[in-house]
Amino acid sequence: MRSLDKKSYLLFIIFISFGYLSSLMSHEPSFSLLYTFHISLLIVCMYYVSTISDKKSILFIIYALLISHTSLVLICLLNIIFTLSEQQPLNPYIIYSGFINIRFFNQVQVFILPLLILLLKFRKIQRIVFMVLFLNLLLVFIGQARGALLSFLTFSVLALILKTSLKKQILKGLVCLVVSYVSFYVLDSLNQGGAEILRTSSSGRIDLWQNTLSNLTWKNLLIGNGPGVFEMSLGTSAPFSHPHNSLIEIFNEWGGIALTCIIVLVFTTLKKAFRHLRKHKNDIATEAIFYSFTIGLTYSLFSGVHVMPVSQTLLFIMWGLLIGRLYKNKNQPLSINVYVKLFLGCVFILGWAFYLQKAIEIYNNIDPDKGYIYGPRFWSVGQRF
Template sequence: MLPLKPTLILILGYFFYSLFPLLPSISYNFHNGQRIAQIILLTTSAILLVNRSELYLPIKKILYCFLAFITLSFTSSAISNYPYSSMMNTMHYVMLAIFSISLLNTKVSKKFYIALFTIHSSLIFVCVLNIIFSLVEQQPIIGHNIIMKFDNIRHFNHIQVLSIPLGLYILNTTKYKAITVTSITSNLVILFISNSLAAFVCLFLIFILLLILKLKEHLKNFTFTFVISIFIFSLIKFFEVNYISYDPIISDSGRIEMWLNSIYQSKEFILGIGPGNYSIVLQATALSHPHNFVIQLLNENGIFATLIAFYIIYLVFKKIELTTDYKKLLVLTLLTSLIYSLFSGLFVMPLTQIIFCFLFSNVIKANEKITFSSFLKVITISFSLVYFVISMISASKLDGDTPKMAGPSFWSAGEKNLDGL
């Protein structure tokens, strides 16, 4: 096995901090703790990148399109009602791009995936124990009783869905099959308990893609774990008392109303209202993101930036080579992520942003090799340090007692805290 590179070790550290259920957060809010850890990850990765003499880049069309997207985003931020906070969001996009470049052409060893899967499994197994305790003590199976600090049982659904293909890959490449099957099955059971329509759509999509991509062995394993998890879920439903669900399975949770109002109320579709500035009031509640990355891009970055983002996605998929099962599973996960982003807030979550970067960097063809000149290194370091300082100043101004919009943006609950200094 290949030794893990420093950036991959940092990723494992970040996921351990974000997912290990017994590790306390460094912030008053778990989302903010993940964001601060992500800022440290991005800045450190950029500094490590400077040690290289050469860089691999995606095809020039992708690079030019991203530069155009960032230019439009900075312009939108500059003319927005919250320019400083919005600029911080746009700088964050740039740092995510630098992070993605640092991962291009990185050979990922099997032990990296095993470590990543183990970290996620630790969260799943603790949740399973809490479900068992709830059943034994005849307590309702609700978010706070399953995952400490979380009243929303669906909070980790996006990570659970995206980890299933990883689990299928591990299952096919390790001798510890019983443990892996147990983890995948437990993961699916918790997804069923969460009663999320978006998660169910993604599970169905995974099944269809496994079929289309002719991943027969993985399809068989997925079907087996799915059937077992349905059986276990049925037993839980039989023994549980006082089951509480926030929404019925066929409910849109108010999303359609929010999407229609977002389109109707936005009058800045050319350049947008600035990255990170989305807000809408529904039934006296101010919401900070629309649970749909397309609508969020249209509102915040404008129609031109949105079209460029879609063209970048088109260029990425156009160049993908489905030569191995590993590549196919990566593409499957990326497609599932994009579809899930049409129904959920993956676009703003620190963990899923890192997953997106990892997936894109692994499926993009990076044949453009350039010399990483001293000038580019100075620009990279300077930009990274400015980003880090601004982000930390913003973090220092977080106030848990201030009323905010519901749902996270850059920080938790849509807080904008750099403006008005």
């Protein structure tokens, strides 16, 4: 079984331990413990995904993700056609069919963009891939997802700096970006939509970050306020359930020690990936996963990639796949005696039972008359107890 180095294991243990400690000392311990256990399961998932390192398996995962996502994009294309035929403005809430919050779509979308860049390398399907990439970027402009756009540009610049084998595909992707923007501008002008993709307002994010940082105390240097319990209102607006920045959120909810651990873990992975890609310039599978993970991290600095159910799962899966590729030649057998396995099995079963019991309890306590807050707490549809 492939594994991380001992330092990484220790950092993950410290990170999760301080999450549970922070949960126990929060004002909503049951809710916070449930959230922390959820993150623990994602880390376990990441570890098992890291055992997948062969190129064929990774390409199969990439194809499965792309096919699933492309089906959604094609539905959005139909909505664009219907909107244009009715001479209506390009309303993202209509075009992004089935997404109550259009950012949920963008948060998944950013992970797909680097994988499409990878497939531009295959000539037989290059035109089809270019069209799918064009539609994705067009949807980014229609949804006015500035954070996703900035993440894509950051990923493109990073790829050009590395000078790896996908340089030509990155340039084609940037050409596709320009074509999609021109198309968006023309379509929006024809229907007099007046959308401003490059608007200068921060949508309240800067004020949210400033208020969150100003409310930090010495307690946050050690332990946070409790994972998953963030809530803040700006004026008369509905309360934000997360600060839309992964670093600020971890510092606020998990504490400074946990934040330091996760930063070191991510930095170590990225550093090793840099070295690997410079040494293996034709390893396109690792390169695509690296960019997908990196673009997800970048977007988490502006949006809720790290807290929304689907996007956070993709973030940990990409991290696990990247670790699997980077450590594929370093087999470190992990020897655990039968008593330790039995103990860990009991802990897992008890933890899962607690998770299930609390999820059902919270769900049964939901009061439909209070309305629903569509946010990352999917087991309670946003309601707090």
